[in-house]
Amino acid sequence: MSEIDSIIAEFLNDAPAGETRDVINDLKLILDQTPDITKSIKRSLESSLVDQDKFEIISLPDAKKLSIISKYNKKGTKFYDSRLKKLFNVQFLDNSALDVEDEEDDEESTALFKSLATSLEKYVSEHYPLNNSQKLLAFDLFQLSATEIAIALINTKRNASNFINGTWVSAYKYNSETGVLKGNISIDVHYFEDGNVRLKTSKSVESSVAAEASEIITLIKKEEESYELALNKKFLKLNEVDFKSLRRPLPVTRAKVNWGKAIGNYRLGKDVNQA
Template sequence: MASKQATIASFVEAAPPGELSNVVADIKALASSEAQSLEPAFKKYNEEQYTTVKLPGSAEAVLVSEYNSLGNGRYFDAVSQTSFEIDHASQKASGAQQHPLESSHADLVRSLQKAFAAASTEHFPSSTIGVFPTSSDSAVALLLVANKYSPQNFWNGRWRSTYLLDPASNTLSGTIKVDVHYYEDGNVRMSTQKKLELNGSSGAESIVRSIAKAENDFQAELNRAFTTLSEGSFKGLRRQLPVTRQRVEWEKIGGYRLGQDIGGGRSK
């Protein structure tokens, strides 16, 4: 059986998009003593969800992930060539320092960064990308996160893309993850992903075009799936008419007496 601390940490790691602060507030209210030692859970959440932070003195958002981790709580941004530390609980960056991009793939990283940034601006209303050489310098990671929060309408969503390019073999593998939470009068959460194998040759522009096409195709797949569910499975879950075979007059619903007006019997 998992320990109490592990169980509480799992709530942090599984927090829906844009709702980490709500989850933490609930944990502090219900188990304040355990809330003091959740730093590893916050770190895992931020790295896996591609949390974005703003560097001191900058308006540009940068990603936090395992791919740009330097260890000891520090991360780096390839564009500004800056390293920084982050408080994982508050998601605040500090301690910015110069960090030159040192990689045998530095030119490729820069060209991919430029092409990927242009494509993400074209296809997403708001997104943040990162292109980083891996720790072994054998591959280049292309990351994207796009968040859309609408708490006033009781939903939040996140799109994450991860691609690993091996320049030696010209192979490009990726994973797209989509996570949406709807919570008006209940909880409905969709979490889905798709793995991809793409062409990693012919330069940065060609690579990014293949990524954009694959992501557009996946979006179209999701749209078709939602249409099928709405017109098929979800529709089958609802009664088309009440048991009385008469349509409910919703404007009068507040005045109905259960069992008499709806069911036709006498109220008790």
């Protein structure tokens, strides 16, 4: 990989959720003299989704539900949506789907897979609200092998008029042989009104659970809820302890500074107190 390619990959990887197209437009303007720039961007996008743990939401033509692109649902050269039972190709540059075809139920699908699909749908509808136009939600599960199932969920909020975007991604793998659920939850929030503020947080999950759909979903719910509650506590502590230790709202005197010639008196007062 050339130096330019690796910088492009790093920039795209650093892009806030939902702003990948904006970053691509910037890169095209910045590097408009560089040959094959589009190819390099395309390669980076594809590799982050196919080789790494990145997830993207995509809309299939005429579909009522949104689909996921990730390494977990790559099937040959295409991607698979198990809820729509469709195979599709992806144009990474503009994130569009093409060559969509029907694909009947995977023969390998286990009984656990089928009951998990039902439980997951119910759980998502209870905790991932979708009652406004700023939201995009996609979730799916994939039979990786006879004993392994992947579960992925992405919920994004785009609110450009209030200069804020956010994404929640949950990704798990359950192995019915070892009975271990392993995964990662990550949250990325970007605020950008006359500034650039970013919250990036994640939690890793690893726990044993019986090969029962309801048990697995209960565990996921417990992990996600405890993460959210822990985050609330962390925010409170950062605000009340860390933030306060940086700059006071007012001096100890509770009055604004008395500027001017007499400002040196503060120092005299301090010296007297210390003496």
